[in-house]
Amino acid sequence: MNNLMNVLGKQSKEAARQLSQLETAQKNECLLQMAADLENNTQSILTANQQDLKQARKNGVTDPLIDRLRLTDIRIQEMADGIRQVAALPDPIGVVEKMWRTEDQLMIGQQRVPLGVVGIIFESRPNVTTDAASLCFKSGNAVILRGGKEAFYSNQMLVELMQQTLRNNQLNTAMIQFVNDTSRDTANEMMRLNDYLDVLIPRGGAGLIQQVKMNATVPVIETGTGNNHVYVDQAAQLDMANDIVINAKAQRPSVCNAIETLLVHEDIAPEFLPLLEESLASYPVALRADSKALTYLKKAGLAVEEDWKTEFLDYILAIKVVASLDEAIEHINHYSSKHSESIVTDSYQNGQRFLKEVDAAAVYINASTRFTDGVKFGFGAEIGISTQKLHARGPMGLEHLTSSKYIIYGDGQIRE
Amino acid sequence: MNNLMNVLGKQSKEAARQLSQLETAQKNECLLQMAADLENNTQSILTANQQDLKQARKNGVTDPLIDRLRLTDIRIQEMADGIRQVAALPDPIGVVEKMWRTEDQLMIGQQRVPLGVVGIIFESRPNVTTDAASLCFKSGNAVILRGGKEAFYSNQMLVELMQQTLRNNQLNTAMIQFVNDTSRDTANEMMRLNDYLDVLIPRGGAGLIQQVKMNATVPVIETGTGNNHVYVDQAAQLDMANDIVINAKAQRPSVCNAIETLLVHEDIAPEFLPLLEESLASYPVALRADSKALTYLKKAGLAVEEDWKTEFLDYILAIKVVASLDEAIEHINHYSSKHSESIVTDSYQNGQRFLKEVDAAAVYINASTRFTDGVKFGFGAEIGISTQKLHARGPMGLEHLTSSKYIIYGDGQIRE
Numbered sequence: 007m008n009n010l011m012n013v014l015g016k017q018s019k020e021a022a023r024q025l026s027q028l029e030t031a032q033k034n035e036c037l038l039q040m041a042a043d044l045e046n047n048t049q050s051i052l053t054a055n056q057q058d059l060k061q062a063r064k065n066g067v068t069d070p071l072i073d074r075l076r077l078t079d080i081r082i083q084e085m086a087d088g089i090r091q092v093a094a095l096p097d098p099i100g101v102v103e104k105m106w107r108t109e110d111q112l113m114i115g116q117q118r119v120p121l122g123v124v125g126i127i128f129e130s131r132p133n134v135t136t137d138a139a140s141l142c143f144k145s146g147n148a149v150i151l152r153g154g155k156e157a158f159y160s161n162q163m164l165v166e167l168m169q170q171t172l173r174n175n176q177l178n179t180a181m182i183q184f185v186n187d188t189s190r191d192t193a194n195e196m197m198r199l200n201d202y203l204d205v206l207i208p209r210g211g212a213g214l215i216q217q218v219k220m221n222a223t224v225p226v227i228e229t230g231t232g233n234n235h236v237y238v239d240q241a242a243q244l245d246m247a248n249d250i251v252i253n254a255k256a257q258r259p260s261v262c263n264a265i266e267t268l269l270v271h272e273d274i275a276p277e278f279l280p281l282l283e284e285s286l287a288s289y290p291v292a293l294r295a296d297s298k299a300l301t302y303l304k305k306a307g308l309a310v311e312e313d314w315k316t317e318f319l320d321y322i323l324a325i326k327v328v329a330s331l332d333e334a335i336e337h338i339n340h341y342s343s344k345h346s347e348s349i350v351t352d353s354y355q356n357g358q359r360f361l362k363e364v365d366a367a368a369v370y371i372n373a374s375t376r377f378t379d380g381v382k383f384g385f386g387a388e389i390g391i392s393t394q395k396l397h398a399r400g401p402m403g404l405e406h407l408t409s410s411k412y413i414i415y416g417d418g419q420i421r422e
Numbered sequence: 423m424n425n426l427m428n429v430l431g432k433q434s435k436e437a438a439r440q441l442s443q444l445e446t447a448q449k450n451e452c453l454l455q456m457a458a459d460l461e462n463n464t465q466s467i468l469t470a471n472q473q474d475l476k477q478a479r480k481n482g483v484t485d486p487l488i489d490r491l492r493l494t495d496i497r498i499q500e501m502a503d504g505i506r507q508v509a510a511l512p513d514p515i516g517v518v519e520k521m522w523r524t525e526d527q528l529m530i531g532q533q534r535v536p537l538g539v540v541g542i543i544f545e546s547r548p549n550v551t552t553d554a555a556s557l558c559f560k561s562g563n564a565v566i567l568r569g570g571k572e573a574f575y576s577n578q579m580l581v582e583l584m585q586q587t588l589r590n591n592q593l594n595t596a597m598i599q600f601v602n603d604t605s606r607d608t609a610n611e612m613m614r615l616n617d618y619l620d621v622l623i624p625r626g627g628a629g630l631i632q633q634v635k636m637n638a639t640v641p642v643i644e645t646g647t648g649n650n651h652v653y654v655d656q657a658a659q660l661d662m663a664n665d666i667v668i669n670a671k672a673q674r675p676s677v678c679n680a681i682e683t684l685l686v687h688e689d690i691a692p693e694f695l696p697l698l699e700e701s702l703a704s705y706p707v708a709l710r711a712d713s714k715a716l717t718y719l720k721k722a723g724l725a726v727e728e729d730w731k732t733e734f735l736d737y738i739l740a741i742k743v744v745a746s747l748d749e750a751i752e753h754i755n756h757y758s759s760k761h762s763e764s765i766v767t768d769s770y771q772n773g774q775r776f777l778k779e780v781d782a783a784a785v786y787i788n789a790s791t792r793f794t795d796g797v798k799f800g801f802g803a804e805i806g807i808s809t810q811k812l813h814a815r816g817p818m819g820l821e822h823l824t825s826s827k828y829i830i831y832g833d834g835q836i837r838e
Contacts, residue, residue, distance in 0.1 A: 257836075
């Protein structure tokens, strides 16, 4: 195994032990200084970012990707404000969630503790560096950040500045570490760094997530893919359904909580689909409809099997007419990636059945799927959206970066 | 990939969907019938078990292992009673643990749902079959059981009987499935059955757990190893410390919540160690002491570095004298497997520091580590003891076999 990852892992583990014992006030003070130090070094960050942008242009990177890479005064300000928001959140560590007395008269409490060392493998956007580092720090976890090569210089500078703040606070700089080697080797080694990593969180496209899932021996929290649906029930208010579908599809189609497929009850399809097509005219959304839906639409193509399975992340909407709520639920449970699903209905019974029978991280009645988000859920921040069932499911905030330990008060009990 | 595991996986996934929708009363009724059906078929179970025992003797299996394999009328009765206890536990599924209103006026509730399909790879003891199957069933999960070859016929018969009960209740028999091929291939395929398994829980020795950890691409809950300590502080009551050490070491040394190393403060060692050695005389416990401890003991050997790292699971106790609470905590955090750790002390401050600074699933003041157990913790039953930090840490009961989903009530909200 590469020496670099082992060295980083060992340092992080020691740093995690120290970080787990910090008081909330110390952590918050340090976060506020990190935010100020970022702002005060805006010029250094922009200079490092220029190096990344220059390299990206040389490599013929596309404009949207260049835009995601680019830092500006305002974006750096937003990153600093993001850190301040994390400082303002309640500290999850030390909270005893429940405590009870057992038959043996032991008092047992379940207390929140840090996970330990969190690894994050992420792609282009540099703001993930400060978001993830501040969330891990506040939740008492050491973090090892392994970003993509596109944002290498920006990420490196951001971590150096945060480490400088740690140093100024007499704290171990290994509390926030950066992998300064973006070769595939370091990613692969992180996936098998069982002696040092307590969890690995991949943040990026489906390819990265699949690669981590299939190669990691350390515990992983899978994030990301959303093949989501809105089902417009026969008892829906058409205007509400129209607004929700447009919002869920067209407000920001590149994100994981946008929808890919619309299901419409056959009784309402003749009225609803023409209305929707008219409203969608001002957005560049291409429609791919099944044969029934096609009869109510002017400018739609015919959907094929592959469309029901695809997370387009684009201005494309697949549309299917269903004969019943059962058919809608069956379609969703078969094709969805179990991220976010919504029904639009005024029927009490149909709404309750949808909530009970649809298997997904977030199931909605009468709202856009775009709300599946740590900040919108009220968690204050988000480290990602889990699409697995273990540990955390759905948007993950500070609390989901913790584990627990049982603290047990006895007075001499032994087991019979 | 082997056709068998894919077929089982697919069937289990479909069965899991049905099982997730069963009402509590249906599940309990079915569990009570399973218990009765086991008792009513005691003779068939004993006959199958005889086949395993005969094979084991032929293969020269050791007496303790034969004893773990052997079923009797009483053991079958205990298995049936275990199922009845699971039926009597509250159903975790459907519980909404918290619900809140967001800034956007969405009502969001976090509701307990089954994990889906649980895989269990386990070794010799046939009672794991009925324990695991009943816990998974009650928590709404389909289960795929892959036992060891030693208990093949017993396990197969137990699953057949439980499936017969499912059939009598017009339920899908794939809710409880048995892998009737104990080759290494089926275990390896289960570890990579990502399309169908939501979690894999290995139950057995360190070798099995390591193998699963290093090869699985499905999410795993690691169970098991306990390299545990009792630290006797200078402010300990000697009688209490003596009772706790003897209980934690000698009551049942083969289990994961027994201790392997005793740490004693140097101020109290001259008085405590001779007392302990005398009390231990009636147990066949071999002592391996560091050089300081050795001076207070008559019949101890010298401990070597390897002893601090070893989970003996036997009548062996390593003993080390420490100069301070700090040294004790440092030793524990360095060598322990983070399972169960206990301090014996009358000092308020030392007890609190131990609870805060020792990193383990269960940390005790003034009690034996032997209480780390789902039943003793009040969970009513136990599927295993997790030694990882993700998802569940410490004893796992019904609740730890669940995931959650967010159910969200809106009235037309779209995201700005």
